[in-house]
Amino acid sequence: MGILEKIQSIQEELNRTQKNKATEYHIVRQLIALLLNEYGMLIQVEGLLKGKLARYRAQLLEPTPGSSSGGGQGFEVQKSGDARIALIGFPSVGKSSLLSKITKTKSEVANYAFTTLTSVPGVLEYNGAELQILDLPGIIQGASEGKGRGRQVIATAKTSDLVLMILDATKAGDQRAILERELESVGIRLNKDPPNIYFKVKKQGGLKFNATSPPKYLDEKIVGSILRDYKVHNAEVLVRDENVTVEDFIDVINAGHRSYIRCLYAYNKIDAVSLEEVDRLARQPHTVVISCELDLGLEDLVERIWSDLSLLRVYTKRRGQTLKFDDPLVVRRNATVETVCDSIHRSIKDQFRYALVWGASVKYSPQKCGLQHAVADEDVVSIVTK
Ligand SMILES: Nc1nc2c(ncn2[C@@H]2O[C@H](COP(=O)(O)OP(=O)(O)OP(=O)(O)O)[C@@H](O)[C@H]2O)c(=O)[nH]1
Ligand SMILES: [K+]
Numbered sequence: 233m234g235i236l237e238k239i240q241s242i243q244e245e246l247n248r249t250q251k252n253k254a255t256e257y258h259i260v261r262q263l264i265a266l267l268l269n270e271y272g273m274l275i276q277v278e279g280l281l282k283g284k285l286a287r288y289r290a291q292l293l294e295p296t297p298g299s300s301s302g303g304g305q306g307f308e309v310q311k312s313g314d315a316r317i318a319l320i321g322f323p324s325v326g327k328s329s330l331l332s333k334i335t336k337t338k339s340e341v342a343n344y345a346f347t348t349l350t351s352v353p354g355v356l357e358y359n360g361a362e363l364q365i366l367d368l369p370g371i372i373q374g375a376s377e378g379k380g381r382g383r384q385v386i387a388t389a390k391t392s393d394l395v396l397m398i399l400d401a402t403k404a405g406d407q408r409a410i411l412e413r414e415l416e417s418v419g420i421r422l423n424k425d426p427p428n429i430y431f432k433v434k435k436q437g438g439l440k441f442n443a444t445s446p447p448k449y450l451d452e453k454i455v456g457s458i459l460r461d462y463k464v465h466n467a468e469v470l471v472r473d474e475n476v477t478v479e480d481f482i483d484v485i486n487a488g489h490r491s492y493i494r495c496l497y498a499y500n501k502i503d504a505v506s507l508e509e510v511d512r513l514a515r516q517p518h519t520v521v522i523s524c525e526l527d528l529g530l531e532d533l534v535e536r537i538w539s540d541l542s543l544l545r546v547y548t549k550r551r552g553q554t555l556k557f558d559d560p561l562v563v564r565r566n567a568t569v570e571t572v573c574d575s576i577h578r579s580i581k582d583q584f585r586y587a588l589v590w591g592a593s594v595k596y597s598p599q600k601c602g603l604q605h606a607v608a609d610e611d612v613v614s615i616v617t618k
């Protein structure tokens with residue numbers, strides 16, 4: 233082969249590879265596009281399936297015709313232990329993951345909505361107390377009007393001592409407000425004290441309206457017209473707080489249907505958002521940030537649950553017995569020596585002479601106290617009987 237021929241053959245070869253390269257490149261690009269498309273389709277299909285699955289599972293929660301309570305098994309759970317904590321949140325925020333983390337109970341965890349269809353109780357042992365934690369189905373907007381089993385979930389929340397609202401740190405910020413509204417609409421008041429208004433319906437005498445200082449948002453006329461609407465014409469009203477609102481007054485009239493419950497907000501899945509976002513969320517009031525997946529913030533959460541419950545540990549001591557500090561009597565805040573007596577035994581009050589109290593509630597330890605003495609956390613109480 234002459235030199236010119238050699239050059240020409242190389243050029244031809246090069247041309248071919250150029251073309252091949254172009255086609256190969258083209259083919260590879262097409263393949264990639266195909267794969268991407270396929271992948272996108274897969275994601276779409278997965279989303280669709282998940283949506284379908286969630287819809288069908290939500291139907292499992294819906295009331296069946298002829299039953300007033302709803303489909304599936306009923307989920308009233310016997311109260312047990314020293315306090316009840318209800319896990320409230322949208323589907324798939326990690327309620328069951330949390331129950332499985334902080335108690336010995338395993339509740340099913342999955343990445344589709346409405347995995348949990350009933351209430352699942354677990355026990356958290358802390359500071360010698362037994363705290364009942366209730367894992368519940370997820371609720372959605374409109375739950376209080378009977379969407380899904382929302383009404384039953386919310387009714388269960390109303391029986392709790394603390395609502396633990398589980399929120400998804402990766403989701404939009406309005407979850408909190410939506411859930412608050414759902415709970416509010418059935419008479420649950422979160423992190424509020426009952427309004428400081430004395431109200432008593434009378435047989436006669438018309439409306440007697442008084443206030444310790446002039447209320448800013450209420451007056452006798454408003455109160456009178458609200459009461460007429462309730463067909464109450466004789467009543468005594470004493471407003472002891474100038475900041476109470478019309479809504480507060482209505483709550484007082486409906487006191488039997490109002491529950492004032494503490495609420496702790498826990499943002500889960502913080503492993504999936506930026507540090508700045510975690511920081512922003514953690515600064516909201518009554519809020520903790522956690523990750524069930526990475527075991528972050530769970531100890532802190534349990535501590536916050538304990539302090540929000542405001543439970544008191546009282547160690548009771550019998551004459552001549554040594555004190556056992558591992559088995560306290562757990563009572564509510566505002567508990568008195570009388571509460572302690574009732575918790576020990578119903579009849580102990582009949583033989584009560586006095587109590588000897590050691591601890592933060594007394595000036596001298598021990599101090600002789602009567603039934604009305606208010607106890608403090610970690611007091612030691614010895615009941616002296618007749
Ligand atoms: N990234 C991340 N995922 C989590 C975390 N905790 C739970 N998950 C996931 O979130 C999904 C839902 O968890 P569940 O515990 O079933 O949620 P749920 O609130 O009980 O859901 P429903 O019972 O359906 O209302 C699962 O795929 C979990 O693995 C977390 O801390 N981080
Ligand atoms: K789920």
Ligand SMILES: [Mg+2]
Nearest residue numbers: 327328347348
């Ligand atoms: Mg669940």
